[in-house]
Amino acid sequence: MIKAIITTLILSLSAFAHGIYYDLIEGAIAVRITAPNNVPISNAKVTIYAPEASLAFVEGRSDINGNFAFLPDSRGIWKVLINADSDHGGHLKEFTINIDDKFKIKDFEKPPYERYLTIISVLGLLFGIFGIFAMVKSRKDTIK
Structure with a gap:
C-alpha cells in the first residue's frame, strides 16, 4: 500500500515537470527593418550589444514583418547592428538606442x-x- 502511494506521488509530480509555461513581460524594445519603399525586410541578422559590452547581448533574425525585439536588462547606450542580405550584396546598418532607468527608449540615433x-x-x-x-x-x- 505504501509503495502504491509513493508511486502515485512520484508520477503526479512528474506530470507537473513537463509542459510549457509562459508569461507576458512589458518593456521590450522592438526594431522594424524596412527597405526605402517601406517593404519589411525579413530574415535580416540583428545583433544587440549592451552598454560597454564587447560580447553580443542577443543575436537573431527579423521576422516576416521585419520586426526584431529584445528585453534590455540595464540602462545606457545599446548598440544595434543590422545585416540585411539582398541579391546585390549585404546592407549594414549600425545605430544606438539610449535606454532609461525604466527600460524605455529615451532616444535613439535616427x-x-x-x-x-x-x-x-x-x-x-x-x-x-x-x-x-x-x-x-x-x-x-x-x-x-
Missing part, C-alpha cells in the same frame, strides 16, 4: 534622412516659392 528632413523640406518650400515668384515675374516681363 537615420540621416530623418535628421535632415526638416532642413530639406524648408529648402524645398523656399525654392518652390522662389520658383513661383520667378515664373510670375517672367510672365509679367513677356506681357509688356
Whole structure:
C-alpha cells in the first residue's frame, strides 16, 4: 500500500515537470527593418550589444514583418547592428538606442534622412516659392 502511494506521488509530480509555461513581460524594445519603399525586410541578422559590452547581448533574425525585439536588462547606450542580405550584396546598418532607468527608449540615433528632413523640406518650400515668384515675374516681363 505504501509503495502504491509513493508511486502515485512520484508520477503526479512528474506530470507537473513537463509542459510549457509562459508569461507576458512589458518593456521590450522592438526594431522594424524596412527597405526605402517601406517593404519589411525579413530574415535580416540583428545583433544587440549592451552598454560597454564587447560580447553580443542577443543575436537573431527579423521576422516576416521585419520586426526584431529584445528585453534590455540595464540602462545606457545599446548598440544595434543590422545585416540585411539582398541579391546585390549585404546592407549594414549600425545605430544606438539610449535606454532609461525604466527600460524605455529615451532616444535613439535616427537615420540621416530623418535628421535632415526638416532642413530639406524648408529648402524645398523656399525654392518652390522662389520658383513661383520667378515664373510670375517672367510672365509679367513677356506681357509688356
